[in-house]
Amino acid sequence: MLVDEKNSKQRALLLKEEAEEIKEFHFHVYFFQDNEKHRASALALREKISELIEKGFFHPVPYAKVNYAPLGPHLIGSYEVWCPKEHFSRVYSWFLLHRGIHSILIHPLTKSEFLDHSDRAVWMGDSVPLDLSILPDELDHIPLQYPELELGYSAPQ
Numbered sequence: 001m002l003v004d005e006k007n008s009k010q011r012a013l014l015l016k017e018e019a020e021e022i023k024e025f026h027f028h029v030y031f032f033q034d035n036e037k038h039r040a041s042a043l044a045l046r047e048k049i050s051e052l053i054e055k056g057f058f059h060p061v062p063y064a065k066v067n068y069a070p071l072g073p074h075l076i077g078s079y080e081v082w083c084p085k086e087h088f089s090r091v092y093s094w095f096l097l098h099r100g101i102h103s104i105l106i107h108p109l110t111k112s113e114f115l116d117h118s119d120r121a122v123w124m125g126d127s128v129p130l131d132l133s134i135l136p137d138e139l140d141h142i143p144l145q146y147p148e149l150e151l152g153y154s155a156p157q
Helices: 002-020 036-054 085-098 113-117
Strands: 024-031 077-084 104-108 122-124
Touching: 024 036, 024 085, 036 077, 036 085, 077 085, 104 113
Parallel strands: none
Antiparallel strands: 024 077, 024 104, 104 122
């Protein structure tokens, strides 16, 4: 009986830890939208990401839209790359080696968008000012991106 009770408590602890695990991330690549060299470099980096996805090297998803003007908290040109935890190490390593002149904001996807873009965020390269005032403190759920891929928060349990 003690063994079963112990195993039950261990499983409950594991479930709590699993619920707290961050399973998806964004990589925001920044560029000066009015600087031709900077803009071209950012788009070439994005194209390389797409090529590597097609070859099966990793599985992030670059958001379809490139922001050529400020949008949301992002005050300069940017684009977002979604990454599930299953590919985080490879994507992070690739960006470290290939980001070039670009600053990259990496943040988790949780219900706390403000914290995700501030206290929980890390930068590759120089940090870029953000307008955090427009972000909500807490959402009622974690927004799911690309659930059809069955990765990250949408992975089968």
